[in-house]
Amino acid sequence: MTKITYKVPLVSAIAVASLGANGYATAQMTIEQRFAELEARIEAAEQRAVAAERRAELAEQAQAKAEAQTQTQTTSVTSESNADIEERLARVERYTEGEEGFSFGAYARSGLLIGEDGKSEHAGPYLTPAGGEGGAVGRLGNEPDTYVETILDYRMQFDNGAKALYRTMIADGTTSSNDWTGGESDINVRQVFAEFSDLPSFTGVFENASIWAGKRFDRDNFDIHWLDSDVIFLAGTGGGVYDMQLTDSWKSNLSIYGRSFSDYAIVSDENPGLEGSTDNLILTSNNYVGNWQWMVNGMSAADNDERDIEEGQTAADTGFHTMIAYHGDSFFGVSEGTFKAAVLHGQGLGAETKNIGARGELTDNAQATRLALYGTTYFAPQWRVAPSILAETSEDRYAHGDTYNWAGINIRLANELTQNFEMQYEASYQWMDLDPQGYAGRNAVEGSYGKFTIAPTFKPEVGGFWQRPEIRLFTTFSDWDDELNNYGDSSLGNDGFTGGQWTFGVQSEVWF
DSSP states (O other): OOOOOOOHHHHHHHHHHHHHHOHHHHHHSOHHHHHHHHHHHHHHHHHHHHHHHHHHHHHHHHHHHHHHHHHHHHHHHHHHHHHHHHHHHHHHHHHHTTSSEEEEEEEEEEEEEEETTSSBOOOOTTOSGGGGGTOOOOOTTOOOOEEEEEEEEEEEEOTTSOEEEEEEEEEEEEOOOSSOOTTTOOOEEEEEEEEEEOOTTOOGGGTTOEEEEEEEEOTTOEEEGGGTEEEEBOEEEEEEEEEEESSSSEEEEEEEEEEEETTOOOOOSSSTTOOOOEEEEEEEEEEEETTEEEEEEEEEETTGGGSOOSTTOOBOSEEEEEEEEEEESSBTTTBSSEEEEEEEEEEEGGGSOSBTTOOSOOBTTOEEEEEEEEEEEEEETTEEEEEEEEEEEEESSSSTTOEEEEEEEEEEEEEEOSSSEEEEEEEEEEEEEEEOTTGGGOOOEEEEEEEEEEEEEEOSSOOSTTOOOEEEEEEEEEEEOGGGGGSSSSSTTSTTOSSSEEEEEEEEEEEO
16 A cells, blocks of 8 residues: 655645635634644544555455465365365276276177068078088178177276276077067076286286186187187186286286086986086187287096997097187288288197087097188278188098088178268188088088178268178178088078078177
């Protein structure tokens, strides 16, 4: 505040004005008296101004002190509140990033497939004679079923940094078109397990490892989606450890799985008529060095050699399986995209090269070798292509001297026309030479199968082969050599399904 100072000229002016306005008072008082009175009033005003200024300064100091105290208190409260806020924020972030809390995932497909006569038609990726041995053909416009997988995850993160995952997966499949299929569907709990990671007491090669136990699909399974065929599928009930860091560039997984051959039971005095099964234990070592993967599996199924199979044959009670795979980060090194290649070999129970340890009817002399190859890329701004090859040769599979040789090539092509619409095309060809030596009443056949599909496809947003959901209309033409109709137990050769078939339909496919 600025102090007001009155100068002498101002006093004189006030005096003159006062004299002019009060003639009678001038007559009664001397000029000296009036000056003295004015000066006294001015001095009193100056004292009041100084006092007011002092009060203002004191008020300002008090206000500043109060503000400082308030700020100190606020800082203390805020400091305490910030800790809570940061914890809540971190928890929200863990939820939104999938590190903590409940999440829901799914895969589903459902569609209607009809033939030239307006009736439901035989179809599926495994409809050819080679399909029984894993020889899949293209699935686009070739699926008449409804299949759904529902994955329920709950993730936890603890104060010491440890994490836990609990998963339940429920699946169901049916070929019925009805809304209620309780009496004919195959609803099943396919996975239920717990997995722990980031355990602070784990050190050395286990520092970044995770452990699990329960019923599950192996984390590192991979597939050729366009054939609905896994390249490798390891599943069952057991436990294991992932991501042991053996060297700077070498990671390894170790697990043990148990499977049951539900089509076979040992009946004995200790187990009279009881519907049991033979356990197949699978010990797995899965190793990664850079883009390379080397998998080794050893199997043992107690009592499976007592299974009654073909005369002179013995069912396998042990097995060996191995896979070497390369996971590429380009389209075979020639363009952007991805590719995967794998060679698999198995003997005894390992001669089921894809579904590890799942078949008990294999002989102890069975052996099989499989090749799997696929990739994805854009070869033009709105055009993408995904070729794949799947082939296998096996012998002494179920009977002495039997042979199963087959090979297939599939090409999925897509043209993105708008943000929400694309045209998909698929061509599939499979050759097979199968000689089952009369096993299960089957006949030797040699021939080929071919399929071509056109599918107008709608999406919320196009962009890549992995973008879902989508709704497709489709038209498919399939044909095969007549000889394949004589094989015995495949869809081919059934009444009204003997080659040169047109099918039509609509299908949705969803995953998230």
